Amino acid sequence: xxxxxxxxxxxxxxxxxxxxxxxxxxxxxxxxxxxxxxxxxxxxxxxxxxxxxxxxxxxxxxxxxxxxxxxxxxxxxxxxxxxxxxxxxxxxxxxxxxxxxxxxxxxxxxxxxxxxxxxxxxxxxxxxxxxxxxxxxxxxxxxxxxxxxxxxxxxxxxxxxxxxxxxxxxxxxxxxxxxxxxxxxxxxxxxxxxxxxxxxxxxxxxxxxxxxxxxxxxxxxxxxxx
Numbered sequence: 001x002x003x004x005x006x007x008x009x010x011x012x013x014x015x016x017x018x019x020x021x022x023x024x025x026x027x028x029x030x031x032x033x034x035x036x037x038x039x040x041x042x043x044x045x046x047x048x049x050x051x052x053x054x055x056x057x058x059x060x061x062x063x064x065x066x067x068x069x070x071x072x073x074x075x076x077x078x079x080x081x082x083x084x085x086x087x088x089x090x091x092x093x094x095x096x097x098x099x100x101x102x103x104x105x106x107x108x109x110x111x112x113x114x115x116x117x118x119x120x121x122x123x124x125x126x127x128x129x130x131x132x133x134x135x136x137x138x139x140x141x142x143x144x145x146x147x148x149x150x151x152x153x154x155x156x157x158x159x160x161x162x163x164x165x166x167x168x169x170x171x172x173x174x175x176x177x178x179x180x181x182x183x184x185x186x187x188x189x190x191x192x193x194x195x196x197x198x199x200x201x202x203x204x205x206x207x208x209x210x211x212x213x214x215x216x217x218x219x220x221x222x223x224x225x226x
Contacts, residue, residue, distance in 0.1 A: 046092075083173065155190075
């Protein structure tokens with residue numbers, strides 16, 4: 001058995017899944033660290049709420065780690081996990097809707113930082129530019145949150161998370177043509193709301209890293225008793 005994290009990180013998905021199924025803590029840690037942010041973004045794209053998204057990801061991890069024997073390697077482990085989280089988030093949203101919970105009023109974690117070609121290069125630290133950054137960030141939050149559910153999930157996975165068309169289609173269980181058409185409509189809606197050309201780079205959108213990422217990994221390890 002590999003004795004260090006570097007050796008585990010070199011494993012293919014099938015071997016990594018097999019070791020995680022046997023509760024190898026390094027394998028579990030590698031899987032969660034690689035996928036925490038993508039899975040959080042996926043859950044948020046459905047729920048639009050930080051706390052609910054975290055809960056869904058943790059619950060989905062436990063479900064996945066208890067059924068890793070069903071992972072056959074036909075898709076990547078990341079795509080397999082994304083599909084599980086997306087379905088879990090859909091179930092959570094339906095439950096929330098049945099309870100008539102107004103989740104639109106909850107805080108969302110999105111666009112803490114971003115780069116915009118509309119910012120001047122000469123005075124990025126001025127109070128005026130910081131105010132502009134904050135105002136534009138709020139506009140982006142609102143625009144993303146207002147997208148129809150099916151458009152928002154495709155937009156997050158494709159333009160923010162960077163998944164391919166085929167990976168997105170597999171994760172959301174829709175056709176590739178549907179991914180393309182929904183992404184086009186999502187971008188069009190954003191253009192309309194923002195009145196800007198869609199050229200902004202969303203490098204740090206919907207951040208889930210650092211302490212959040214470590215905490216998620218540690219909770220999963222604890223729940224698995226390893």
